[in-house]
Amino acid sequence: MSDADIIQGLQKDLGAKALELTNPDRRRIFLKVAPADLVAAVTLLRDRYDCAHLATISGVDKGETFEILYHFASRAANINVRTEVPKAAPRVATICPVIPGAILYERELQDMFGLVVDGIPDARPLVTPDDWPAGNFPLRKDWKYERPEEKIPGGKP
Amino acid sequence: MKFQIPIGPQHPALKEPISLRMTVEGEVIRDADIRLGYNHRGLEKLAEEKSFLQDIYLTERICGICSHSHATCFVQGVEKLMELAPPKRGMYIRYLVSELERVHSHLLWLGVAGHEAGFDSFFMYTWRDREIVMDLLEMISGNRVHYAINTIGGVRRDLDEGQKAKILEGTATLRARSEYYFHIGASEPSFVARIAGVGRLTKEQAETLCAVGPTARASGITRDVRKEDPYAVYDEMDFEVGTADSCDVLGRVVVRVKELLESYKIIEQIVRKLPEGPIVVKAPRKAKPGEVVSRYEAPRGENIHYIKSNGSEKPERLKVRAPTLANYPATVEMLRNGFIADIPLIFAAIDPCICCAERAVTLVDVRSGEEAIVRLSDLRRRAAERGPNAVLKRNAPWPL
Secondary structure, three states: OHHHHHHHHHOOOOOOOHOOEEEEEOOOOEOOOOHHHHHHHHHHHHHHHHEEEEEEEEEOOOEEEEEEEEEEEOOOOEEEEEEEEOOOOOOOOOOOOOOOOHHHHHHHHHHHHOOOEEOOOOOOOOOOHHHHHOOOOOOOOOOOOOOOOOOOOOOOO | EEEEEEEEEOOOOOOOEEEEEEEEEEEEEEEEEEEEOOOOOOOHHOOEEEEOHHHHHHHOOOOOOOHHHHHHHHHHHHHHHHOOOOOOHHHHHHHHHHHHHHHHHHHHHHHHHHHHHOOOOHHHHHHHHHHHHHHHHHHHOOOOOOOOOEEEEEEEEOOOHHHHHHHHHHHHHHHHHHHHHHHHHOOOOHHHHHHOEEEEEEEHHHHHHHOOHHHHHHHOOOOOOOHHHHOOOOHHOOOOOOOOOOOOHHHHHHHHHHHHHHHHHHHHHHHOOOOOOOOOOOOOOOOOEEEEEEEEEEEEEEEEEEEEEOOOOOOOEEEEEOOOHHHHHHHHHOOOOHHHHHHHHHHHHHOOOEEEOOOOOEEEEOOOOOEEEEHHHHHHHHHHHHEEEEEEEOOOOOOO
């Protein structure tokens, strides 16, 4: 299947749900869908386009919104599904029922961006420590790291 | 009765801090839980504050074994963003280092697998041979671990005729050694019996849990980025994707031995076909706004970087997914219904190098929540009690 075939097929199958469909490079396809259509689009990709392999999920802080990219790989192409959620209501549906291997990436997304993944089977933090202060999401652009003051135990006050 | 055994994060035998919590019923693992983040370095955040050139050296330090993989994955993405076409000779040298790195990583892993299976002479053989490729890498780049050969637009060091001859000579020695490993199982049935049937991961599980690299290929999935999405020089190379369909640790050994032989083939082709010309082109400081998905087949599997630029000299976002993370959900499945004694072997088989020669483990009773320290002698007695009932995998055939 060539890139053009995939784009044509996706246009036909998704119709108005495909908000944006680009092919910036050979074997790289970017598809944009609304958050509500995400699970349907992922299911379609898995069943019809041989995209059972999810390479990873990337989150991007775009100021007012969060962009979430699901990087799928099939034998024919690398299909990247993107969706945008407002920062005021950062909620996105889980794709774990469709792609069970997405669990670690979704947990990482929750830790790093403070996105809420609705229906995630395991919502525990993955990479942040247990005593991590609530409301700190390192990969948001407005988050700055401040090094805590070093105290030497038993040292001078 | 079910117990939970914590292994790590700080453990004398763990090379990396990771916490594994095993729910066991007797000697059988019923569930496993993996907790990460004990050594989170905030690298993606840091990369946003450094320039593209500085980020090469940053991404190189993601991993100590496949350092070249991350740097190359990043650089080939940035070159796409900057619309650069690196010269052919530079590309050949870059992917020559890639293949040499794969050889050293697989030899290292074979040694670890031999060690975990109790076959220490195999470990010493492979690690002795690994010195040959480490010396070659040092000769090419000046370093044994962080080669720092990549730069945006090409590579930083050229090869001369003497070096080419030495690479071919070293590869010939290694090929002879690897052919010996290819047949080792036929003369060493105890090694095969130890690893056959351990850590089963069916093809369906590997597919749904998005496993990558040798772990997936040992379950019969022919997914290799070099073949599937040929980047840079790989469409000019003649090689095959090594797979196995036994879906266990034996399969993972077989896949890596096959890949070693394929890597020698690629190395020889690269050295023989090395074109003349410059090794690097001048790169701009800034990249145009855009985004790119860069994929690379690291020794442990598919490595993916997502790079977004905003027109400045620093990336807007760099997302890195190392292959080991992709293999964790599959590891949990491999551990399930295995034995405690197989934990180091199974975990090592995805290649994050962890073993657990523990002297005392803390057992948590699931029902009462009480913790009890069990002495090694007690564990040994329990193992002896179970021993006569254990299934023995005698006469497992060596598939090569």
